[in-house]
Amino acid sequence: MKDRKFSTVLLTLALIFVLFAGACAPAAPAAPEAPEAPAAPTAKALPDEIVVGVVQPLTGSFAVFGKEGQIGAELAIKHINEAGGIKSMGGKKLRIVVEDAGGTADSAKLATESMISKNRPVAILGEYISRFVMAASEVTDREKVILIADALVPQITQMGRQYLFRPGPTATNHGAMAYQFVKETAAAAGVEVTSLAILNEDSANGRANSLGATEAALKDKISIVTTLEYPYDITDATQIVQQLEKANPDVIIHTPYFNDAIVFGKAFKETGYYPKFIAGAGACGYVDPASIAALGDAAEGISMTFSYNPAKDTPQNKKFVDEYKATYGYIPTEGAGMNYYGAMVLYEALEYAGTNFPDDPLNPDNLRASFLALDLTSGPAVETYPSNQIKFSPTGDNLFPGVVVLQVQNGQPVVVYPADGAEAKPVFPNPYYVAK
Structure with a gap:
């Protein structure tokens, strides 16, 4: 009888011990929740219009060239918009803004700074005189704005500028x-x-x-x-x-x-x-x-x-020449032609950016990558360019220059x-x- 009572006491004590130990033991960690999937990147909203700058010498000794360059760029933008704008960006239209580079490299640099601070264009066409381009490119590189140069001196593309492109030939x-x-x-x-x-x-x-x-x-x-x-x-x-x-x-x-x-x-x-x-x-x-x-x-x-061939027998060039001649009474000049096809190269780069960088096509690095990716053998830029191909080297020169x-x-x-x-x-x- 005593043994049975003793066994009962032991069993009771063991049960109490188990219950006490279980209560004091740390709780098992909860299974970790699955991490949330990262949110898909949100496409950056595009502006109502894509701003393109023109900085040319419109006063001073070189004004005859700058005014022609402005006319060529304006006609190109007009033709791009009439053809439906930038189709890869939903038909966004281009809006041109113009600034006078003046007659010195210093005034050209100031004009470029003014253009960017007031308008923040995606690209600038200009500035015809080589020393003007050299000065202006300091600003455009710092501000990450594409500069499509219409000047000829080879050194322009030998200064390490990252956002400068020259479609035309060198001096x-x-x-x-x-x-x-x-x-x-x-x-x-x-x-x-x-x-x-x-x-x-x-x-x-x-x-x-x-x-x-x-x-x-x-x-x-x-x-x-x-x-x-x-x-x-x-x-x-x-x-x-x-x-x-x-x-x-x-x-x-x-x-x-x-x-x-x-x-x-x-x-x-x-x-x-x-x-x-x-x-x-x-x-x-x-x-x-x-x-x-x-x-x-x-x-x-x-x-x-x-650097431009007014006699090139293509539909786009005929359209340009005919409208220019009807308006001004003579064929397009060198400056007009260079800025026309320069704007058409920009058009091609924008179309590429809209297709290949749809979330942020106007990001300057995406636009720069688009210029470097171009290898054009047809289209409006090539139809108005003296050679039949446009492809940029890493320094920004066209590998197929035409004169x-x-x-x-x-x-x-x-x-x-x-x-x-x-x-x-x-x-x-x-x-x-x-x-x-």
Whole structure:
């Protein structure tokens, strides 16, 4: 009996111990809840209109070029909007805003700062003069705004700028093309050319054009009898023309701007000195409508390289040329053409960004990536570009630059080179040349 009572007590104590231990033991941890899935990124709302800036010299010595550039950009934006805007962004339209770059690099830089602070454009087209572009690109890179440059000096794309793109050719491309044109045209005409004089205004642009011509000529063992520089604001070129006559080159390759081309054209006419040919390089002066109007028959026979081909036989280029001519009475100039196809390259990049970066297509890094991804062989940009392809290098240069040559014939600028697509055959030698 005692044993049974003892066993009962032990059993009771054991049960109490188990219950007590269970109560004191820590609770088992609850199973962790599954983490919430990250929210899908929200697409950034697009503005009502996409702002595009134009900063060009609209006053000062270079205004003739800047005004033409503005016209070309405005026509391109008009045509883009008429065709439905940026389709990959729901047909968003472009709105153009314009700022005067003035006549110096400092004023161009200030104008670019003003443009960005007031309007925050996705891109800026401009600023024609190479030193203006160099100054402005400091601002656009700092602010992460795409700059589509229409200037020629090679160094523009050698400064490490991340948001700068140049669809057009370089100044050295122009100089080399001027020489190539002379070489092939002289050979076709049976005219011997063994010597050149190199003449340029004393900026980086003038020197780069002259370097391109000089290097190309020296490869063919052509003699460079003299190389002359002068300030672009020269007012009397008589002494320099006399120096050229004394050097007696077969051909002069000249890189002017606008006013100096008029000064030299008149000096050639007044002195009566003409070599076998005067070939312009660098896309400024002699063959544009304003130069022809100022020079009259003194412009006859002079040629000039262009970064734009007004004779290119494509639907988009015909549309541009026809509307431009109907409005202004003459064909598009170099500046107008470069800014037209520059705006069309922007259009292609925006379409790419809308398709490939739909959540934030106007983000400057996404837009930059879109420019670098372009490889255009058709479309409105290529239809108005001198070559048939546009693809940018990592530094922002077009890997397929195009240059054509125009010559003044019967008072009109006509495309004469390359032969494929030319409007007329070159007149060579110069009609005023008299063999001695």
